[in-house]
Amino acid sequence: xxxxxxxxxxxxxxxxxxxxxxxxxxxxxxxxxxxxxxxxxxxxxxxxxxxxxxxxxxxxxxxxxxxxxxxxxxxxxxxxxxxxxxxxxxxxxxxxxxxxxxxxxxxxxxxxxxxxxxxxxxxxxxxxxxxxxxxxxxxxxxxxxxxxxxxxxxxxxxxxxxxxxxxxxxxxxxxxxxxxxxxxxxxxxxxxxxxxxxxxxxxxxxxxxxxxxxxxxxxxxxxxxxxxxxxxxxxxxxxxxx
Amino acid sequence: xxxxxxxxxxxxxxxxxxxxxxxxxxxxxxxxxxxxxxxxxxxxxxxxxxxxxxxxxxxxxxxxxxxxxxxxxxxxxxxxxxxxxxxxxxxxxxxxxxxxxxxxxxxxxxxxxxxxxxxxxxxxxxxxxxxxxxxxxxxxxxxxxxxxxxxxxxxxxxxxxxxxxxxxxxxxxxxxxxxxxxxxxxxxxxxxxxxxxxxxxxxxxxxxxxxxxxxxxxxxxxxxxxxxxxxxxxxxxxxxxxxxxxxxxxxxxxxxxxxxxxxxxxxxxxxxxxxxxxxxxxxxxxxxxxxxxxxxxxxxxxxxxxxxx
Numbered sequence: 258x259x260x261x262x263x264x265x266x267x268x269x270x271x272x273x274x275x276x277x278x279x280x281x282x283x284x285x286x287x288x289x290x291x292x293x294x295x296x297x298x299x300x301x302x303x304x305x306x307x308x309x310x311x312x313x314x315x316x317x318x319x320x321x322x323x324x325x326x327x328x329x330x331x332x333x334x335x336x337x338x339x340x341x342x343x344x345x346x347x348x349x350x351x352x353x354x355x356x357x358x359x360x361x362x363x364x365x366x367x368x369x370x371x372x373x374x375x376x377x378x379x380x381x382x383x384x385x386x387x388x389x390x391x392x393x394x395x396x397x398x399x400x401x402x403x404x405x406x407x408x409x410x411x412x413x414x415x416x417x418x419x420x421x422x423x424x425x426x427x428x429x430x431x432x433x434x435x436x437x438x439x440x441x442x443x444x445x446x447x448x449x450x451x452x453x454x455x456x457x458x459x460x461x462x463x464x465x466x467x468x469x470x471x472x473x474x475x476x477x478x479x480x481x482x483x484x485x486x487x488x489x490x491x492x493x494x495x496x497x498x499x
Numbered sequence: 500x501x502x503x504x505x506x507x508x509x510x511x512x513x514x515x516x517x518x519x520x521x522x523x524x525x526x527x528x529x530x531x532x533x534x535x536x537x538x539x540x541x542x543x544x545x546x547x548x549x550x551x552x553x554x555x556x557x558x559x560x561x562x563x564x565x566x567x568x569x570x571x572x573x574x575x576x577x578x579x580x581x582x583x584x585x586x587x588x589x590x591x592x593x594x595x596x597x598x599x600x601x602x603x604x605x606x607x608x609x610x611x612x613x614x615x616x617x618x619x620x621x622x623x624x625x626x627x628x629x630x631x632x633x634x635x636x637x638x639x640x641x642x643x644x645x646x647x648x649x650x651x652x653x654x655x656x657x658x659x660x661x662x663x664x665x666x667x668x669x670x671x672x673x674x675x676x677x678x679x680x681x682x683x684x685x686x687x688x689x690x691x692x693x694x695x696x697x698x699x700x701x702x703x704x705x706x707x708x709x710x711x712x713x714x715x716x717x718x719x720x721x722x723x724x725x726x727x728x729x730x731x732x733x734x735x736x737x738x739x740x741x742x743x744x745x746x747x748x749x750x751x752x753x754x755x756x757x758x759x760x761x762x763x764x765x766x767x768x769x770x771x772x773x774x775x776x777x778x779x780x781x782x783x784x785x786x787x788x789x790x791x792x793x794x795x796x797x798x799x800x801x802x803x804x805x806x807x808x
Contacts, residue, residue, distance in 0.1 A: 311693060330703075331696035341697055349690035351755070352683075360687045363680040365699025416699055 262287045262420060262451050263308075268317030270303055270475075277303040278475045281317070285420070285453060290446050292466030292483060293455045296495055300475040301455050302344060305424050309341050310334045322419060335365050340418035344425045344455075346405040348397035354408060355380045355393040358415045365416030379415070387411045387441060403434040410441060420451045427458055435461050463487070471495070502675050509667045517663060521656070529659040531776075533727060535768035536662040537720050541741065542748035542760035543669045544716035549746070550754030551682065552709045553689030554605070558616035559745040561623040562593040562714045564736035566721030569593075571633045571731060574641055582661060586722040593718020594711045596623075601710035605703065608692075617742075624737040638732025641725040658723050669716045674757040676712075685709060740784055744771075747787045751794050753801025762802050 265283040269276070278300045285291050295301050306312040308319060310331035319326040321339055329337075340361075349357050355377075362376045384390040387407035392399065400408060406426050413421055423442060427435045439461055446452050456462045462469065462483070469483040473495040479486045486492060520528050541559060549555050566589030573585045580588075604615040628636055643654050676682045684705045687695035696702050725731045744767065752763025767790065771783035798805040 309697060311696070330701070331693075332699045332701050335697055335699040343694065343697070347691045347694040349687050349694065351690055352686055356683065356686070360683050360695070360700065361698035363683055364701075412694075412698060 260287075261285060262289075262322060264318075264320045265308070266318050268304070268307060268314055268319065270300075270307055270312065270314050276475050278307065278314075281472070281475075281477050283470065283477070283480075285451060287419070287451055288446070288449060289451055290442075290465055290467045291451075291453045292462040292469045293453055293472065294457070294459075294462055294469065295472035298474075299472040299495075301472055302424060303475075304472065305341060305422055305455065308334075308422065309339060332364070335361070335416050335418075338417070338419035339422070340365075340413040340416045340420070341422040342406070342409040342413045342424055342426050344428070346397075346409045348400075348405065348408055348412070350397050353394050353396055354384060354389055354400075357397065357408060358383050358411050361412055361415040383411045383415050386414070386444075403430050403437065406430070406438060407441070410438070410445075414445065414450075418450060420453065421445065422453045422455070424455045425457065426454075427456060427461055439465060459487070502671070505674060506667070506671050509671060513663050513667050517660060520659065526653055526655055529653070529655045531769075531772040533655070533659050533662050534772060535765060536659070536666045537724075538744060538748060538764040538768040539666040539761055540662070540669045540720040541717055541745045542752070542764040543666070543673045543757065544713045544720065545745045546749040546754055546757075546760045547673055547676065547685075547716075548709045548713040550749050550759070551676065551685040551689065552706060554706065554709070555609075555613045555746070556616045556713065557613050557742050557746070558600070558620040559717055560737045560739060560741040561616075561620035562596065562717035563721035563724075563741050564627070564733070565596055565623060566590065566593050566718030567724040567731055567736050568627055568633055569718070570722045570725045571639045571641065574725065575632070582657075582723060582726065586661070586665070586719045589722030590715040590719035593721070594715030596718075597710040597712075597714025598707060600714070601707045605706045605710070620737060620742070624733050627737070628733045634732065636733065638730055638735075639725065640730050641728075643726050643729060654726070658727055661723060662720075665716075665719055669720075670757055670761060672712070672716070673760075677757060681705070681708065743784070744768075744787060747791045749801070751790055751801055753803030753805075755800070756803055759801050759803045766802075 261284040263285040265281060268278055268281040270278040281304065293301055303312065307314040310329060321337060324337055326334060349360065358380050359376055362379050366374065381390060381393070384393050387410060389404060389407055389411065397405065397408065410423070410426060427438050430438065435458060442452055442454065442465065454462065454465055466483045468481065469486040470477060471479040471486060471492050478495065479489050479492050520532055541563065545556060545559055569589040569592045570585045573580055573588060600616065600619050604612055607615055627633060633639055684700045687698060687700050688702050688705060692702055724736070748763035748767050749760040751767060752761065753759030767787060770786055774782045774786055794801065
């Protein structure tokens with residue numbers, strides 16, 4: 258377990274008197290598909306924000322690929338190979354789709370590889386992967402909700418991450434659209450990208466995850482085989498009441 | 500068009516402008532033209548921070564006047580320095596002020612940043628007003644050098660030429676940024692700073708680059724001012740009309756590209772000069788206000804944005 262891709266220990270974050278996360282332990286192996294669930298307000302997004310550097314954790318250690326993350330800014334973490342998609346898509350509205358994807362190619366992927374890649378071709382590859390190549394010159398305002406999620410994933414993948422954190426990439430999508438995103442994430446995982454999926458749609462989480470972690474009120478209450486975890490009495494109680 | 504080609508093209512355009520002005524053979528053309536060119540530099544510089552990066556700076560007058568006062572100091576301390584050297588010094592001073600201001604204020608977003616820049620301008624003006632060496636409230640008289648090293652003729656032609664070259668430089672810089680990684684980084688910051696960070700953009704460093712470039716160019720634009728007006732006092736150097744004009748010009752021309760501030764500065768600058776001569780100088784600010792209101796309603800993306808539709 259010492260060579261896990263991501264190791265989190267004793268992580269805590271308070272907002273004033275409210276403990277959003279307390280004493281969270283988490284490890285993610287290279288190539289793993291991890292599901293992260295929990296009721297609203299359980300601290301899932303706070304955990305993502307602490308991991309990605311958008312928020313500073315108060316206590317605890319995070320080690321990613323052998324590098325301690327505490328004190329590193331968000332863009333440094335992205336360059337280390339940790340990418341995220343936002344819960345509500347946050348595209349760059351005045352840039353075209355191709356330019357949206359180009360930003361992380363120029364600022365994250367290039368810097369990491371240290372070799373000059375052809376950004377235009379890489380843009381096209383990424384947009385093609387998510388099926389948006391035909392709209393490469395359009396702006397995000399022209400996209401549907403599911404296309405926006407796909408752009409979000411393409412932009413996250415543009416930084417060539419080792420770990421992708423998909424924060425509710427499927428919320429509000431139709432059955433068919435959920436399957437689209439699910440297929441996309443499975444393909445990425447097949448290419449060797451470790452994925453943490455945060456999701457409320459249980460069908461998707463159970464189909465996707467090799468391991469399931471449950472957060473309730475900022476604490477981790479379960480971690481293990483998805484089928485076992487969802488039958489655990491305290492998990493059922495957290496979702497349905499006891 | 501490649502950058503080198505563009506610079507060549509811009510230099511040719513500048514040469515044509517200068518020759519045309521010489522052919523008219525009227526000193527006032529150079530006087531008025533100087534102001535228009537100065538606004539091309541100011542509007543372009545403002546747009547690097549305001550248009551590309553999305554941080555609205557109300558403190559143009561401070562950067563501009565600090566460049567001008569650098570010249571006043573150097574004129575007294577090192578009277579033998581040539582004007583281009585003084586301009587570089589003015590650019591460095593204003594660039595450093597930009598860096599300092601950036602560190603202190605760039606954590607503020609939107610309106611709060613703008614108010615902080617305005618406050619910075621007030622602080623700078625107060626300091627200069629109370630600094631006796633540069634004349635304080637009395638102002639400073641600057642005697643123009645006898646010869647301009649290049650022309651035996653009018654010194655104003657020399658000032659015009661220098662400002663012409665500076666405007667070519669700043670437009671070339673702005674245009675080069677636009678399609679460089681730096682430009683994409685600036686746009687990402689303007690659109691969504693959080694998403695920019697998540698995409699690996701070092702937002703603070705890029706914003707500091709923008710404030711230094713923008714402030715430095717404004718300082719360089721201000722540096723020849725004492726030789727142009729020959730008398731400089733804080734109230735005119737720090738005049739709010741510099742800040743207002745410099746914001747209005749990119750907004751009228753369009754903030755998305757290098758061309759917008761140039762069009763806005765030429766249009767508004769010329770209009771103001773013509774109005775000053777034919778009607779009254781007080782009318783020029785009214786013109787700015789009316790045009791700005793008109794454009795905000797009819798063409799919010801400026802003239803360039805209007806034609807792109």
